[in-house]
Every structure is written in structure tokens, then in C-alpha cells.
Amino acid sequence: MxxxxxxxxxxxxxxxxxxxxxxxxxxxxxPPSVLDIDIRDEEITPPTDVQNGCSFPLCTSSVFEGQISEANYMTLGDDVKKVISCYIHVKDLDVSFKPGDAIAILPCNLDTEVEKFAVYLKVKDVLNKKCSINIQTSVKKKSNFQHIPTITSLNYVLKYCVDIRSxxxxxxxxxxxxxxxxxxxxxxxxxxxxxxxxxxxxxxxxxxxxxxxxxxxxxxxxxxxxxxxxxxLPRLLPRPYSIASSPLISPHSVRIVLSVVEQPVKGLCSGWLHDVLAPLLGTCKEPLEKQMGELSLKPKQTVLVPVSFRRTHNFNLPDDLSVPLILIGPGTGIAPFIGFLQHRSAQKKTLHNVSFGEIWLFYGCRYSDRDFLFRSDIYKFMEEGILSRFFISFSRETTNNGVKYVQDNIKKHAQIFIQKILEERAMIYVCGDGKNMATDVWKTIVHLISSEKGIPEEEALSLLLNMQEKGTYKQDIWL
Ligand SMILES: Cc1cc2nc3c(=O)[nH]c(=O)nc-3n(C[C@H](O)[C@H](O)[C@H](O)COP(=O)(O)OP(=O)(O)OC[C@H]3O[C@@H](n4cnc5c(N)ncnc54)[C@H](O)[C@@H]3O)c2cc1C
Ligand SMILES: NC(=O)c1ccc[n+]([C@@H]2O[C@H](COP(=O)([O-])OP(=O)(O)OC[C@H]3O[C@@H](n4cnc5c(N)ncnc54)[C@H](OP(=O)(O)O)[C@@H]3O)[C@@H](O)[C@H]2O)c1
The missing domain is CATH 1.20.990.10 (NADPH-cytochrome p450 Reductase; Chain A, domain 3)
Known part of the structure; x- marks a missing residue:
């Protein structure tokens, strides 16, 4: 690459x-110099502990090797992004997770990049030799370097511990x-x-x-x-992926949905996962539903990746099951909502005499036949009455009647949308791209509150800010 x-x-x-x-x-x-490095002319077996056994920031479990034995493409064709679905097995682990939480995956730097970097640093010939890295005794904040083993090889440090693309x-x-x-x-x-x-x-x-x-x-x-x-060099950090399954349905595995970043450069984690999952992936030449059906026919192989659970700070389902929910998540932003819907489906089967609030879903993708993620799951949730309303937009289809994005659908259904949030006190969840989508959705809702209620935009803005403060407008977005 x-x-x-x-x-x-x-x-x-x-x-x-x-x-x-x-x-x-x-x-x-x-900045003062802090590390003493000594390289010996001895071979060394690289350490097995991921980043010296140091826990990942914001994570709630220890780092473990997640086993992946099922992976599949969810999109088809060149004019949509590649999206991969996979299951990470977490059996035998004493961890609890909720829909809305994420799992953090640690990628590694590419061998070609490590080698190139080693050439710049004039250490290519000693990459696999025994190397001791010690923090000078005068240094107070030793914790900054805990992710680097003391006895190691430079190859290990440059590949697994530091961000050489920073x-x-x-x-x-x-x-x-x-x-x-x-x-x-x-x-x-x-x-x-x-x-x-x-x-x-x-x-x-x-x-x-x-x-x-x-x-x-x-x-x-x-x-x-x-x-x-x-x-x-900063520490190489894991990337979080929203859990797209419910522990009530699959307690021993979590599903993730990964959008493969190819521009402006190949994404370190998504690109690496795409490569390591290659033996498990279908050919991408079959229709989506057929590929899913063929999963069980593929030979069983297992890929191991270093992972850790990461709890969300506020993106879980409310305790009060009667609260109506509006879920807004185009593209892979739908991932946590599939977990929410599965969870609700399981709850509905086991909890009796409970009043369940309506759930609405606003989803958008480019084409109806190429990147419509979880199509059959969504229609099944509709049939089962788990999902009360489903609003879909196809951004690149010419017959979309001006409904290009999720926010266009919100605008189209402005009256019932505003009624749902202001009168029925629905909670709003927004997930996915934080750079454009989340901002555009926010602006659209402010504008609609203002026009539907006949109040100035500043007042509508403070109403939405108030919802956000109270935790009834929640965002899990990636900038
Ligand atoms: C809480 C949380 C949950 C997340 N859940 C998911 C999920 O369910 N599914 C999912 O696919 N991703 C999810 N993400 C994003 C994910 O964590 C990674 O950031 C993403 O996969 C890119 O990482 P990378 O290492 O492949 O790319 P990097 O190597 O970090 O980035 C490579 C280059 O691409 C740019 N870039 C990175 N991502 C994008 C993008 N999407 N579009 C355009 N340019 C980009 C970067 O700026 C950089 O220039 C989530 C993020 C957060 C914070
Ligand atoms: N919890 C989280 O933080 C979390 C969870 C999951 C995913 N993510 C991240 O969220 C992003 C989701 O992107 P993706 O790659 O899956 O989606 P995508 O395929 O790029 O886009 C999905 C749909 O959104 C449309 N879109 C583009 N700009 C928009 C806008 N301003 N407003 C509304 N819709 C817009 C796209 O239309 P066009 O392409 O036709 O313009 C497309 O139809 C990724 O970066 C992923 O890493 C974050």
C-alpha cells in the first residue's frame, strides 16, 4: 500500500x-530526552502481550484476542463503499455489554511502512534484534510509555505500539x-x-x-x-466499532459493521481488517441475500484480532421502555440501532404487561440495490411490530423525488416528527458521520422546530440544546 x-x-x-x-x-x-535505547546483536522472540499488556483508553475490559470466524460483504459494486459485517466471539469472557456500546480493535502498522520508516531511522538492519528501552530515572511521568515493552524488538514497537502515520x-x-x-x-x-x-x-x-x-x-x-x-511518536490507538447486536440474542458474540476507508488513504484499521478477513469474505459477486445464505457453506477459519470493550458514555437505550425513540443513522451509522432493535425484540418476547414506546428509524444509503444495509432485518422488525415507522432515502437514485438524505425525510414528515419529539417526548439518537451528516440533521431539526412551532430559530436552538443536556438528544458520531 x-x-x-x-x-x-x-x-x-x-x-x-x-x-x-x-x-x-x-x-x-x-522537550527533554527521556528514553535510553540499547540494541544488542541477539535475536529475540517478540512479546505476546499486546502493547505490553497496557489497557486501551476509554475501554472497560482487558485486551483480549477476539476470534472472528464469520465475515461478509454487505455492499456490492464500485460506486458504493465496501462494508463488511463480522462476528467477534467473546465466549468465556466475564464482560457485560449493552446495545450502544462499542468494541475497540487495535490494528497494526503495515510491514512495508515499518520497513520504510526503519530506513529513515537507519535501523533497518537491527529491526529484529534484542532492544532494551528504558525510561530515564529522572522522568516523572513514566505512564506515558507503559505501552512500550522494556525488552523487545524495534519491529515490534514500530508495528504494534506507536503510530508511525501520526x-x-x-x-x-x-x-x-x-x-x-x-x-x-x-x-x-x-x-x-x-x-x-x-x-x-x-x-x-x-x-x-x-x-x-x-x-x-x-x-x-x-x-x-x-x-x-x-x-x-504517539501510542497506536484502537478504533471503536459500534456493536450491532444484542447480548440478549447473542451473548457470546458481537457483530460489527465496518466501512472500509479507501480515501484519502487506505484506513489503517479498516484496511488491515479488510486484508486479514480476506480468507473469510465472499467474492462480492453474488447478490447480498445469496451471499448471506452462503455463509454456512464456507470453510471454517478463525482470524484473531486484539480487542477490548468500550462503554458508551450516554448512547444506550433508556430504562423507561415506554419512551418513543427516533433513530437516525445513515450508512454504517445504523449499526448500533440494529443492536437496539434486536434488544427490543428480545425484551418484547420476555417482558409482559410492559408498555413499549414506538421506534422510528431514519436510514439512508446510495442505492436500493447496492448498499442498503440490513434490508431484510429491517423489514422483519417492521413485520414484528418492533419498528413502527421506517423512512428510507437513496441519495444517488434519480427517482428519489428530492428525498436524498435522512434529513430530507425528516423535512418531508416534519409535522409528525416535531409532534413526536415535542408532544410525545420522543428521544432522538443520531449515529454516523459527525462532519456533515450530524450537523445537517441538527440544523434541519432546529429549523423545523422553529417553523412548525412558529418560534424564532434561537428559541428552537435552545430547545434542542436543552434536550441534549437532558440526554434526550443523543449523538454517537465520528468526526
Ligand atoms: C464511538 C465510535 C463508533 C464507531 N463505530 C463505527 C462502526 O460501527 N463502523 C465503522 O465503519 N466505523 C465506526 N467508527 C469509525 C472507526 O472507529 C474508524 O475511525 C474508521 O474505521 C477509520 O479508521 P481507520 O483506521 O480505517 O482509518 P485511519 O487510518 O484512522 O484514517 C485514514 C485516513 O482516512 C480518513 N478517514 C478515516 N475515516 C474516514 C471516513 N469514514 N471517511 C473519510 N475519511 C476517513 C482519516 O482522516 C485519514 O486521513 C466509529 C467511531 C467511533 C468514535
Ligand atoms: N458510533 C459512531 O460514531 C459510528 C458508528 C458507525 C459508523 N461511524 C462512522 O460514520 C460514518 C458513516 O459513513 P458510511 O461510510 O457508513 O456512510 P456512507 O456510505 O458514506 O453514506 C451513507 C449515506 O449518507 C449520505 N450522506 C452523505 N452526506 C450526508 C449528509 N451531509 N447528510 C446526510 N446524509 C449524507 C450518503 O450520500 P452520498 O454518498 O450519495 O453523498 C449515503 O447515502 C463512517 O465514517 C463510519 O466510520 C461512526
Missing amino acids: EFTYDRVKYRELLRTKSNLGDIQLTLPRV VPKKAMLLILSECASDSFEKRCLQELCSREGSALYNTHILEPGATIQDVLASFPSCQPPLGRILEL
């Missing part, structure tokens, strides 16, 4: 435009500037991390998402010592 950035163009950009002239620069303070912070650029032998390169790097060059940092580093490797490629005279780089 190669980065899609045009490295040559990027290098030109840095070298020709990041010149602030001769002005005096205000540089950040040099965007360098200014402290890193400063360290790099100190290690550049070419005076022009040194000046450029100083400018990028200086107070005076903060606009340059934004346009040349932050906005293009330049990685430490891009910067090292752009400044070849820069020969940073390994320790300085390792101590400034």
Missing part, C-alpha cells in the same frame, strides 16, 4: 513556500530541525514549528495530514536519533 499524497509536489511546496525570510523565529521549548506535532518538528545538517532544511523545519510559522504548519502539515514519514522524506538531511523519535 502506498500513500496517495503526491510526495514530490508536497516536498516542493515545503521547500519553496515555507520561507519566512530572515525574521527571528520564536521556537517551542526542546501528524508530527511542533515538538517533533523542532527535534527534526535540530537533526538536519542542511541549513535550508533546518530553517524550513524551524519555520514550521515556530510561532511565526503557525499558518505554514496548518497549510503544510495539518491540512494535508502530512505524516512523520512525509516530513522525513521531504528533509533528507535530517537524521534523527531513534530515541528522540520514539519518545515523541
Whole structure:
């Protein structure tokens, strides 16, 4: 896999435009050196503990090897994103999870990228040798490095422990500037991390998402010592995936639905999962329903991935089952709602004399026949009366009558929507893309409250903010 950035163009950009002239620069303070690294000419068997056995941030269980033996494509064709459904077995684990929670999966860096990085750091020949990494005794915050084993190999650290694709912070650029032998390169790097060059940092580093490797490629005279780089590289973090199943229906496994990121670069976790799940995946040439039916015919194989449960802070079902719910989740944003609906289905079968509130679902995808996730499950929930109303939008079909996105369907049914939230006190759940969709849905609802109630937009906004504060407008979104 190669980065899609045009490295040559990027290098030109840095070298020709990041010149602030001769002005005096205000540089950040040099962070003290904290790691002592010693590499011996001995082979070592890599450690088996994931990231030195260190727990993942925000997670509620220890890290364990999730077994995946079923995986399937849920979409078809080139003009939709690849979406994979898989089940992670959690049998024999003493953990509890609820619909709305997520499971965090730790990817690893690609071997090709690790090797390239090792070349920049001039450590390619010793990648698999025994390496001791110790924190200097004077360092107070030792916890920052707990994810790196003390006795290890550099290959293990670069592959499993640190984020070698991270965007360098200014402290890193400063360290790099100190290690550049070419005076022009040194000046450029100083400018990028200086107070005076903060606009340059934004346009040349932050906005293009330049990685430490891009910067090292752009400044070849820069020969940073390994320790300085390792101590400034952030920890490689797991990615959360919403649980799309209910523990009442499948207590020993959790289902996840994964959108494979291919642009602007291959996603580290989703791309890696796509690769490791390849032996389990169908050919993607059969219609969706047929592929699902063929699952049981595939030979049984198991893929192991490091995972941990991650509890949501507020995206669970309410305790009061009579509260009406409005679920809004286009694309893979539907994942937790399938868990909600399964859960409600199981509750309806076992809890008697309980009044259950209505559940409405607003879902959107591109085409009715290519990326309509969970189509048969949704219609089954409708038939069973678990789902009271279902509103679907197809963004790329010409016959959608102006209902392109979930928010267009909300607008189309404005009157009943507003009545449901303001008079019947329905709770709203929004899941999925936080950059555009969640903001557009929010704005649409503010606007509709204002027009339906005949109140100013500011008043409608404070009403919605109030719902959010009380926990009746909930979002689980990814920015
Ligand atoms: C609480 C929570 C629950 C989530 N649940 C799910 C889920 O159920 N299903 C699911 O598929 N994802 C889910 N996500 C997103 C998931 O955690 C990852 O962020 C996603 O899979 C991308 O990770 P990656 O390592 O593949 O990409 P990265 O290597 O982190 O990113 C690669 C590049 O792609 C960009 N990028 C990343 N994601 C996207 C995107 N979607 N669209 C465009 N550009 C992108 C990045 O900015 C970067 O430039 C959830 C996120 C959160 C916070
Ligand atoms: N809990 C969480 O935080 C969570 C859970 C699941 C998924 N996610 C993340 O949420 C995102 C979901 O994206 P996806 O890749 O699954 O979806 P997608 O396939 O890209 O899009 C789904 C549908 O949403 C439409 N859409 C695009 N812009 C929109 C907008 N502004 N408002 C409303 N609809 C819009 C798309 O239309 P067009 O493409 O035709 O424009 C498409 O029809 C992913 O990034 C995933 O990682 C987060």
C-alpha cells in the first residue's frame, strides 16, 4: 500500500513556500530526552502481550484476542463503499455489554511502512534484534510509555505500539530541525514549528495530514536519533466499532459493521481488517441475500484480532421502555440501532404487561440495490411490530423525488416528527458521520422546530440544546 499524497509536489511546496525570510523565529521549548535505547546483536522472540499488556483508553475490559470466524460483504459494486459485517466471539469472557456500546480493535502498522520508516531511522538492519528501552530515572511521568515493552524488538514497537502515520506535532518538528545538517532544511523545519510559522504548519502539515514519514522524506538531511523519535511518536490507538447486536440474542458474540476507508488513504484499521478477513469474505459477486445464505457453506477459519470493550458514555437505550425513540443513522451509522432493535425484540418476547414506546428509524444509503444495509432485518422488525415507522432515502437514485438524505425525510414528515419529539417526548439518537451528516440533521431539526412551532430559530436552538443536556438528544458520531 502506498500513500496517495503526491510526495514530490508536497516536498516542493515545503521547500519553496515555507520561507519566512530572515525574521527571528520564536521556537517551542526542546522537550527533554527521556528514553535510553540499547540494541544488542541477539535475536529475540517478540512479546505476546499486546502493547505490553497496557489497557486501551476509554475501554472497560482487558485486551483480549477476539476470534472472528464469520465475515461478509454487505455492499456490492464500485460506486458504493465496501462494508463488511463480522462476528467477534467473546465466549468465556466475564464482560457485560449493552446495545450502544462499542468494541475497540487495535490494528497494526503495515510491514512495508515499518520497513520504510526503519530506513529513515537507519535501523533497518537491527529491526529484529534484542532492544532494551528504558525510561530515564529522572522522568516523572513514566505512564506515558507503559505501552512500550522494556525488552523487545524495534519491529515490534514500530508495528504494534506507536503510530508511525501520526501528524508530527511542533515538538517533533523542532527535534527534526535540530537533526538536519542542511541549513535550508533546518530553517524550513524551524519555520514550521515556530510561532511565526503557525499558518505554514496548518497549510503544510495539518491540512494535508502530512505524516512523520512525509516530513522525513521531504528533509533528507535530517537524521534523527531513534530515541528522540520514539519518545515523541504517539501510542497506536484502537478504533471503536459500534456493536450491532444484542447480548440478549447473542451473548457470546458481537457483530460489527465496518466501512472500509479507501480515501484519502487506505484506513489503517479498516484496511488491515479488510486484508486479514480476506480468507473469510465472499467474492462480492453474488447478490447480498445469496451471499448471506452462503455463509454456512464456507470453510471454517478463525482470524484473531486484539480487542477490548468500550462503554458508551450516554448512547444506550433508556430504562423507561415506554419512551418513543427516533433513530437516525445513515450508512454504517445504523449499526448500533440494529443492536437496539434486536434488544427490543428480545425484551418484547420476555417482558409482559410492559408498555413499549414506538421506534422510528431514519436510514439512508446510495442505492436500493447496492448498499442498503440490513434490508431484510429491517423489514422483519417492521413485520414484528418492533419498528413502527421506517423512512428510507437513496441519495444517488434519480427517482428519489428530492428525498436524498435522512434529513430530507425528516423535512418531508416534519409535522409528525416535531409532534413526536415535542408532544410525545420522543428521544432522538443520531449515529454516523459527525462532519456533515450530524450537523445537517441538527440544523434541519432546529429549523423545523422553529417553523412548525412558529418560534424564532434561537428559541428552537435552545430547545434542542436543552434536550441534549437532558440526554434526550443523543449523538454517537465520528468526526
Ligand atoms: C464511538 C465510535 C463508533 C464507531 N463505530 C463505527 C462502526 O460501527 N463502523 C465503522 O465503519 N466505523 C465506526 N467508527 C469509525 C472507526 O472507529 C474508524 O475511525 C474508521 O474505521 C477509520 O479508521 P481507520 O483506521 O480505517 O482509518 P485511519 O487510518 O484512522 O484514517 C485514514 C485516513 O482516512 C480518513 N478517514 C478515516 N475515516 C474516514 C471516513 N469514514 N471517511 C473519510 N475519511 C476517513 C482519516 O482522516 C485519514 O486521513 C466509529 C467511531 C467511533 C468514535
Ligand atoms: N458510533 C459512531 O460514531 C459510528 C458508528 C458507525 C459508523 N461511524 C462512522 O460514520 C460514518 C458513516 O459513513 P458510511 O461510510 O457508513 O456512510 P456512507 O456510505 O458514506 O453514506 C451513507 C449515506 O449518507 C449520505 N450522506 C452523505 N452526506 C450526508 C449528509 N451531509 N447528510 C446526510 N446524509 C449524507 C450518503 O450520500 P452520498 O454518498 O450519495 O453523498 C449515503 O447515502 C463512517 O465514517 C463510519 O466510520 C461512526
